[in-house]
Amino acid sequence: MNLLVDLGNSRLKWAWSDESGLRAGEPVDHSRPLDVELAAAWADAPHVTRALVASVARPRLEAELAQAIRARLRVEPEFVASRAEACGVRVAYARPEKLGVDRFLALIALYAQAREPVVLASVGTALVLDALAADGRHLGGLIAPSPMLMQEALLGATARVSASSSARVVEAADDTEDAVRSGCWLAAAALVERFHSGCAQAFGAPSALALAGGAARELAPLVRVPARIEPDLVLRGLAVLAGETP
CATH class of the missing domain: 3.30.420.40 (ATPase, nucleotide binding domain)
Structure with missing residues (x-):
């Protein structure tokens, strides 16, 4: 075990x-x-x-x-540390150890699950995007603040902007609380959509979109691209890696 x-x-x-x-x-x-x-x-x-x-x-x-x-x-x-290649995944970074190990293992889990072009958006403390080709090539990614971190930064830097736990996400808000929440969450959704669209050119084909992390279910309905939620990718990647390395 x-x-x-x-x-x-x-x-x-x-x-x-x-x-x-x-x-x-x-x-x-x-x-x-x-x-x-x-x-x-x-x-x-x-x-x-x-x-x-x-x-x-x-x-x-x-x-x-x-x-x-x-x-x-x-x-x-x-x-475990990230490395240039493992379990069929080849990392884009010139210095593979600089790629977060959570990202590395999530890519391994996705590649083991299906040989398909896929964009992974992981929403936790940060919003992290990665592109993985069907042959296991990692094409790189982006890191941005998560919607929650965006909101915290905004509230910390402004004196008269407030937030509410009951605030909604809407396309055009008519009060400050909804405007703050909507702006942060829709900004994250827009970045995911832009990255996913741009990767289609690099892949030369449409790609799947996988969402992971603690806020994946909140982000999913805001992204105007069909997406699936992938739980426990890091643990699943560790299991794949354990099977390859004695």
Whole structure:
């Protein structure tokens, strides 16, 4: 049995993985002590032979996670890094290690699922776009603030602009709260549409659009392109990578 861990900016997601597939556990919020949360989550852990970790979090959290894995599961964690090529995916970056490992693994998961041209839009702390050709070539991507981060930046830089949790997303707002929320979310949707359209020329064919991340379901109805939501791409990519590397 393998343990797969996606240590993100705000949450830790994890799963057990073997030949029968993934069994995801409940995500863990960073605001709570990792050792306490993982002790409860892994109380009935099976025998684990490998623990693969993808992390974009701070070194302190990585150290806490590594200690928890050693203490609870008696294995040494393997922190995965992006590289030039793996599992049929070839990274566009001249320095592959500069590509976020979450992006790298998400591309591996998509390529393993289907050999098709696809644009991935991941909406979390940031809005991250990547293009993947049917032959596994990564064509590059973009990084922008997520709609939530756009709104936080706007509110932090202006004295008389306000927000509301009940604000709507509309095409033309008639109050400030709706205008702020609508502007941020529709800006993100427009960027996804533009990137997807531009990639059609690079691919030489229409491409699929996959949405991932915690805000994918909120963004999906705002994008005027057929899209599918892909959950747990980082964990799925780790499972593919685990099957290729002994």
